[in-house]
Amino acid sequence: MTPLLSVRDLRVSFPTRSGSFQAVRGVSFDLGRERLGVVGESGSGKSMTGRAILGLVRPPGKVTAERLELDGESILNLPERRMRKLRGARISMVMQDPKFSLNPVMTIGRQIMESYRLHSGQGGQAARDKALDMLRAVQIRDPERVFDAYPHEISGGMGQRAMIAMMLAPDPEILIADEPTSALDVSVRNEVLRIMDKLVRDRGMGLIFISHDLNLVGQFCDRVLIMYAGRVVEELPAHDLHAARHPYTQGLLNSLPRLDQPVERLSTLQRQDSWRDADIATPLPGGL
Amino acid sequence: MLTIKDLDVWFGHPPERVDAVRGASFVVARGESFGLVGESGSGKSTILRAVTGLIDTWSGRIEVAGQPVTGRHRSRAFHKTVQMVFQDPYASLHPRHSVDRVLSETLHLQGMDRIDQRIATLLDSVGLGRGFRFRYPHQLSGGQRQRVAIARALAAEPQLLLLDEPTSALDVSVQAEILNLLADLRRDRGLTYVMVSHDLAVVAHMCDRLAVMRGGEIVEEMTAAALRQGAARSDYARDLLAASRGYAAG
Numbered sequence: 331m332t333p334l335l336s337v338r339d340l341r342v343s344f345p346t347r348s349g350s351f352q353a354v355r356g357v358s359f360d361l362g363r364e365r366l367g368v369v370g371e372s373g374s375g376k377s378m379t380g381r382a383i384l385g386l387v388r389p390p391g392k393v394t395a396e397r398l399e400l401d402g403e404s405i406l407n408l409p410e411r412r413m414r415k416l417r418g419a420r421i422s423m424v425m426q427d428p429k430f431s432l433n434p435v436m437t438i439g440r441q442i443m444e445s446y447r448l449h450s451g452q453g454g455q456a457a458r459d460k461a462l463d464m465l466r467a468v469q470i471r472d473p474e475r476v477f478d479a480y481p482h483e484i485s486g487g488m489g490q491r492a493m494i495a496m497m498l499a500p501d502p503e504i505l506i507a508d509e510p511t512s513a514l515d516v517s518v519r520n521e522v523l524r525i526m527d528k529l530v531r532d533r534g535m536g537l538i539f540i541s542h543d544l545n546l547v548g549q550f551c552d553r554v555l556i557m558y559a560g561r562v563v564e565e566l567p568a569h570d571l572h573a574a575r576h577p578y579t580q581g582l583l584n585s586l587p588r589l590d591q592p593v594e595r596l597s598t599l600q601r602q603d604s605w606r607d608a609d610i611a612t613p614l615p616g617g618l
Numbered sequence: 619m620l621t622i623k624d625l626d627v628w629f630g631h632p633p634e635r636v637d638a639v640r641g642a643s644f645v646v647a648r649g650e651s652f653g654l655v656g657e658s659g660s661g662k663s664t665i666l667r668a669v670t671g672l673i674d675t676w677s678g679r680i681e682v683a684g685q686p687v688t689g690r691h692r693s694r695a696f697h698k699t700v701q702m703v704f705q706d707p708y709a710s711l712h713p714r715h716s717v718d719r720v721l722s723e724t725l726h727l728q729g730m731d732r733i734d735q736r737i738a739t740l741l742d743s744v745g746l747g748r749g750f751r752f753r754y755p756h757q758l759s760g761g762q763r764q765r766v767a768i769a770r771a772l773a774a775e776p777q778l779l780l781l782d783e784p785t786s787a788l789d790v791s792v793q794a795e796i797l798n799l800l801a802d803l804r805r806d807r808g809l810t811y812v813m814v815s816h817d818l819a820v821v822a823h824m825c826d827r828l829a830v831m832r833g834g835e836i837v838e839e840m841t842a843a844a845l846r847q848g849a850a851r852s853d854y855a856r857d858l859l860a861a862s863r864g865y866a867a868g
Contacts, residue, residue: 371789371790371791372760372789486658515657515658515816516657516816516858516861516862517657517857517858517861518657519861519865520861520865523865524865542789542790544790545864546864546865549864549865550865581791582790582791585790585791585793585794586790586794586819587794587797587817587819587820587822587823588819589818589819589822589845589846589859589862589863590846592822592823592846593823595798595801596794596797596798596823597794598791598794598795598798599791599794
């Protein structure tokens, strides 16, 4: 079976005054119809990996890879016109904060219709029906009201659901969710995750779930990549997360305060230079 | 150390008046660490802001170290007793003031002597070396900035620290360092903490007792031990506890 997405030796670099800065340094993985978690702290390159796949790294940033293939077809550094056809229609992205990713002067309904119309070519009534369907699919109880609402008139959780509705309307094969629930309250968070999970499962999509929250990813995903300083340092089945072998992953897990295990002092992470460049435990992460 | 009785806080005028806090009461003893938890908009930060005088539309009773406060005005003695640390270390430091200037200005305002020496001690006590003294905020990481913000709060040698989500903008490994620092400072200086957080595990780790808030009201007060055992009495606190245990498919 060919993977939906195949990434080998992906690199993203930015020129700076003191030489080139490598934000992503040789990331490799395959994505099937599964939920893949990408975890790391700020600056680990997790978001940049997502953006590079979608061709969203702005110049002067440079993306190189030995291979970046969607269904066996290279999508590395495609011309913007071809990338735009792909983006949204075949790979979609949900970002962290709906406040910043929704257009504030356009109603929710029109935004969903616009994204659907662009990719399906269908207009008018069909787009409207689809938008209302999608709002229902993300379990918005009163889809007509939300359809006519502006982003500031709805809550954060509702906004994020509208974002998911918009991104899933053109039926993409892959959804990249970059911290989709970090701006939400816990009770809303679980609800949004459940909706996303169901839609991804029902449609047989591949999901790349980018997050800083190790526990959440462990509970939500099938497989987890742990990133540090632009590289994948460990790859694990999500249910084996507690058995992580890399000291960085262990350190991250241990530094979290836990409700069920009171400790006098939290253990802190002693970063080691060897984590940046040492050999990776799994030589080819992401075998299906 | 801190007594809040029947506190109401509102914003705006009728008919658009929003009641952000309604009838909140709690008492924090000297040396205690008290948590306020709840979801966004539950009024937990608003209580801290009313205590420090950042909001004047409130009624009820606020007493700090036995002294009642009124409206927005706070005495010099108040600022010597109470200091606050904010959530976002990126927004709470002046981008064009060096660490040295931030701290010396605060020390001047507090009428302290031996400023030069005090800055060095403050930096030491928050685990920043002297080398950080002449840096600007953009030359510091998020955790280092939060350390500077804590040093600034300590400059007045306060007894009560109000902590508004002090680690929620930080990575977990940095969060652990800052929480350890706060725990050490409390032990060494006998400080009293009131800590606002949406993270129940953080509050259980840092606090002895806590209040759960929802829609501006305190729904339940409990001990950290009860929180850990999941022994919440109200439905809302139970739901919040269940939700924060994580995502369960279904």
